Amino acid sequence: MMTASPSVFLLMVNGQVESAQFPEYDDLFCKYCFVYGQDWVPTAGLEEGISQITSKSQDVRQALVWNLPIDVTFKSTNPYGWPQIVLSVYGPDVFGNDVVRGYGAVHVPFSPGRHKRTIPMFVPESTSILQKFTSWFMGRRPEYTDPKVVAQGEGREAQPG
């Protein structure tokens, strides 16, 4: 007779969104959130966060530093749906509205220890030229209604970046 008892494991994620390099933009803030499968549930810590607005340093590095803490623990029975962290960066446009400057996602590292990840960011672009002009003029860029789509593999064929 076999007794099947699912074994629960915990994944503790500690770290920070350290800094960013955006040569073209300044005065940026970032938001992070986690995307995970059905077998995962966050048990402690914050699942989402929003950072301060940061300006580029005046020296050669032109670094944008946030130093935003990430502290979350997940409970799961299955590695499928391993959590991904989704980052969205926003900044002001010419008119002062907050516009998305980049989305990016990466899986939480799989092995214990210290890891450093550099994530390339992309922005959605509208397909029609007229819409590109009106969005520049009105300050309203195409944005994802839910940034979590960045973490999915399905449906990407329709999205130019």
Add this chain to the structure above:
Amino acid sequence: MAEVHVIGQIIGASGFSESSLFCKWGIHTGAAWKLLSGVQVGQTQVDTPQIGEMAYWSHPIDLHFATKGLQGWPRLHFQVWSQDSFGRCQLAGYGFCHVPSSPGTHQLACPTWRPLGSWQEQLARAFVGGGPQLLHGDTIYSGADRYRLHTAAGGTVHLEISLLLRHFDRYGVEC
């Protein structure tokens, strides 16, 4: 109870526009952690680099924690200040980093940021000195309520931290 030894030093800081820097550091843990030996806060000496631009402190850190849970893993937080020839102190940057969780020796480079004020305050800071500071130090290592802040990057604090873990395998923790 599992135990953690954090042993190392704050080597120094680089990339700050000011020279003559000192650092106030502290370590923050959750409620399940207890400090068995060592001092949890400290302040380094003021160092003015003679050769090169990196300020060296070599400030030793030796801490022994006991813990009943993983939540609230220790974080080191820093306030880097500069001191001018008149003895006045000005904030150069705030930063934090988590203490590593795998045993061994780690080189850490912690970026810092400082609050920007209005343009009048920035102008005053350039000429007279001073500038805005945080009222509550816990914003340095916590992510809550940061959206009100507007900051600029400071330099980097360099550390070398070695970690020794004890009895973690008894609790089924893989490090």
